[in-house]
Amino acid sequence: MKSILTRRFPPEIKAPINPVYGEPIKKIYLGETYHGPTQPLFVPYSSFLRHALIVGSTGSGKTTTASRIATELSKYSKVIVVDWNGEYLGLLNSGIHYRVSSSNPVPIVGDDVEEVVNVFEEVLSLTPPQAFILEKALGNRVPESLTEVLDRIEESVEDSRWFLESKLSLLRKLSTISKPKYAKVFERRGVSRFLKLLVSSEGPMIADVSSLSDSTARKLASLFVLKLAEYLKLRRLVKNDLHLVVDEVHNLIGMNEGFLSRLHAEVRKLGIGLVIITQSPSIISKGILTNTNIKVVHTLKSREDIELISRSLGLYQYDVANLIARLEVGEALIDYTGLTKPALVRIEPPT
Ligand SMILES: Nc1ncnc2c1ncn2[C@@H]1O[C@H](COP(=O)(O)OP(=O)(O)OP(=O)(O)O)[C@@H](O)[C@H]1O
Numbered sequence: 001m002k003s004i005l006t007r008r009f010p011p012e013i014k015a016p017i018n019p020v021y022g023e024p025i026k027k028i029y030l031g032e033t034y035h036g037p038t039q040p041l042f043v044p045y046s047s048f049l050r051h052a053l054i055v056g057s058t059g060s061g062k063t064t065t066a067s068r069i070a071t072e073l074s075k076y077s078k079v080i081v082v083d084w085n086g087e088y089l090g091l092l093n094s095g096i097h098y099r100v101s102s103s104n105p106v107p108i109v110g111d112d113v114e115e116v117v118n119v120f121e122e123v124l125s126l127t128p129p130q131a132f133i134l135e136k137a138l139g140n141r142v143p144e145s146l147t148e149v150l151d152r153i154e155e156s157v158e159d160s161r162w163f164l165e166s167k168l169s170l171l172r173k174l175s176t177i178s179k180p181k182y183a184k185v186f187e188r189r190g191v192s193r194f195l196k197l198l199v200s201s202e203g204p205m206i207a208d209v210s211s212l213s214d215s216t217a218r219k220l221a222s223l224f225v226l227k228l229a230e231y232l233k234l235r236r237l238v239k240n241d242l243h244l245v246v247d248e249v250h251n252l253i254g255m256n257e258g259f260l261s262r263l264h265a266e267v268r269k270l271g272i273g274l275v276i277i278t279q280s281p282s283i284i285s286k287g288i289l290t291n292t293n294i295k296v297v298h299t300l301k302s303r304e305d306i307e308l309i310s311r312s313l314g315l316y317q318y319d320v321a322n323l324i325a326r327l328e329v330g331e332a333l334i335d336y337t338g339l340t341k342p343a344l345v346r347i348e349p350p351t
């Protein structure tokens with residue numbers, strides 16, 4: 001490892017002090033500061049209810065940092081990790097592994113049909129006519145299963161040529177997930193099973209979607225896990241705060257990222273905090289960047305990403321860009337409301 005003495009630190013980063021005077025009762029330990037006096041960095045638990053973002057290029061330490069955060073948060077609240085690659089089981093030493101499959105289904109949930117349609121729109125990039133046909137086919141009843149969604153579309157009556165064409169193209173888009181192996185993966189019975197395990201879980205609950213071989217099925221499962229979390233809080237079926245750790249978020253959202261923006265803006269009032277992780281900060285909307293309280297920046301290599309993130313920290317200048325580009329694996333520049341200046345921290349992996 002390169003000696004930190006050989007690295008230059010811009011003046012903005014000269015105060016890696018934890019400003020939380022007197023220790024907050026609920027605090028999240030992330031690691032130790034390494035520029036200036038070494039001291040533990042604790043982020044107040046409550047800050048996580050105003051959302052967190054972890055960015056960094058491939059292999060920079062994002063998932064390890066997210067595992068530390070998930071472990072710490074689960075001391076005070078419920079935590080669901082949406083695990084795209086199936087990595088968290090090996091990183092977390094407590095919790096429940098919900099490996100999404102026909103034995104561990106994900107329900108299709110939403111407050112109304114429009115919300116369900118929005119998820120399909122996001123996952124399948126539906127055109128407006130396709131979304132219209134789906135909404136019309138579903139009527140005003142949230143479907144019990146993916147099979148029911150497909151049946152209702154098949155049964156919908158075409159009264160014009162454009163309707164027939166759009167219906168066929170909608171069914172083509174759904175063809176990857178209309179395979180028999182997925183029929184029992186998306187079913188209403190997932191609500192009670194998931195809830196029972198979540199409520200009894202001592203540590204984070206890992207919603208592992210990696211066993212679904214098709215990326216469309218993985219996306220659908222990931223987004224419906226997020227919808228389920230919102231649904232459970234909305235109906236007060238989960239009393240505790242709930243934190244959603246969403247890794248590889250760039251795999252889940254389309255370029256318009258409507259789903260994520262809405263979730264980000266609306267769930268806080270339900271007592272849900274989001275921890276969003278991505279290697280591509282440029283896909284994150286300005287609204288999300290501005291309204292995310294905690295930012296954990298691992299090394300970034302693309303100039304565009306560095307510029308974007310430094311600006312969001314209010315720090316853009318050559319020295320800072322250089323610093324972000326040179327962070328070692330597991331090192332991060334951390335900022336949150338309450339910290340007088342961003343701190344350089346060596347993240348401690350979960351033990
Ligand atoms: N804080 C840390 N301390 C020590 N080693 C670390 C730390 N963070 C990450 N590593 C090591 O670096 C490697 C990559 O870590 P990790 O998987 O967390 O990175 P990532 O940014 O999530 O990668 P990817 O972009 O592939 O998802 C792993 O071998 C991990 O053990």
Ligand SMILES: [Mg+2]
Pocket residue numbers: 062063064247
């Ligand atoms: Mg990772």
